[in-house]
Amino acid sequence: MPELPEVESVRRGLVRARLRAPVTELWRSRSPLRIGATWRDERLECLVGATPGEVQRRGKYVVWHFDGDDLGLVVHLGMSGRFGLATPEQPHAPHTHFVLRFADGREVRLVDPRRFGGLRAGKLDELWRSPPLGELGPEPLARGFDGRALEARAGTSARALRDVLLDQTVVAGIGNIYAVEALHLAGLHPLLPAKRLRASAWDRLAHALVTVLRQAIDNGGTTLRDFRDVSGHSGRNQDELRVYGRAGAPCPGCGTTLKGFVHGGRSGVFCPQDQRRARGRIA
DNA sequence: CAAGAATCCTGAATGC
DNA sequence: TGCATTCAGGATTCTT
Numbered sequence: 001m002p003e004l005p006e007v008e009s010v011r012r013g014l015v016r017a018r019l020r021a022p023v024t025e026l027w028r029s030r031s032p033l034r035i036g037a038t039w040r041d042e043r044l045e046c047l048v049g050a051t052p053g054e055v056q057r058r059g060k061y062v063v064w065h066f067d068g069d070d071l072g073l074v075v076h077l078g079m080s081g082r083f084g085l086a087t088p089e090q091p092h093a094p095h096t097h098f099v100l101r102f103a104d105g106r107e108v109r110l111v112d113p114r115r116f117g118g119l120r121a122g123k124l125d126e127l128w129r130s131p132p133l134g135e136l137g138p139e140p141l142a143r144g145f146d147g148r149a150l151e152a153r154a155g156t157s158a159r160a161l162r163d164v165l166l167d168q169t170v171v172a173g174i175g176n177i178y179a180v181e182a183l184h185l186a187g188l189h190p191l192l193p194a195k196r197l198r199a200s201a202w203d204r205l206a207h208a209l210v211t212v213l214r215q216a217i218d219n220g221g222t223t224l225r226d227f228r229d230v231s232g233h234s235g236r237n238q239d240e241l242r243v244y245g246r247a248g249a250p251c252p253g254c255g256t257t258l259k260g261f262v263h264g265g266r267s268g269v270f271c272p273q274d275q276r277r278a279r280g281r282i283a
Numbered sequence: 284c285a286a287g288a289a290t291c292c293t294g295a296a297t298g299c
Numbered sequence: 300t301g302c303a304t305t306c307a308g309g310a311t312t313c314t315t
Contacts, residue, residue, distance in 0.1 A: 001308055060309080079308050080293080114292045116309065132310080159286070168310080175309070264287065266308075
């Protein structure tokens, strides 16, 4: 499930591909990738004839520039989306939903079995202003991101910390894996109401997020099942996860048995010793 | 307004 | 072995 580090790996793969030839053809499958108002007016056809340029990332979204800063393609990989390079004579892999063919004879293909991904294209400035990009919270790896940035957006919320971290308007790019990992690193209970945290705990949490995200990017992302980069390679960060998916195993910090939980229909893990509820208020 | 639940989807994993 | 059931997960929409 691509979160910020996995999307960053994909972005870097697209940059490495150095695609500079104009789009000659665009192909879409019959089945739409995402239902909902945000993705309905996709206007993908505007990319035909456009020249690809810079590839950026915002949260979990790839933001691909076309014709300089004029047009853009915004891609969310959902749960199972993969970008890959191919040539026209290669048959489409199953669940291929979107293909851009370029004048140099290469193709970029998007495969997404579960179809939770989404595509949108149009004027780049409009894309940045409107949902989903326009409503995203701060970029955790950008300069200036800190505990105060988190507290400003969630400091009065009664919601559980883990849920707050998954809210893309609070901070962009965090999914369940890195939320769970960061909360453990920060020593904070995942179900502690956000408004109970004091400033020093928000600082710890922000710092922990940056740490787990940076490490995951260095490791090429986390592949639990589906994730592959543009070259088809798996990530290596799954071997470095300290608590995610390890309920019942000993805590890597203190040896206490890690405890699993389900909240809001989403599973998680924490250490009952290192992540006591009181720690958000004390330390 | 806020928060939780339902929804979309398919392959992998589990149960019998 | 094979079939049926369960689950996972992000963002959006619906309900309370």
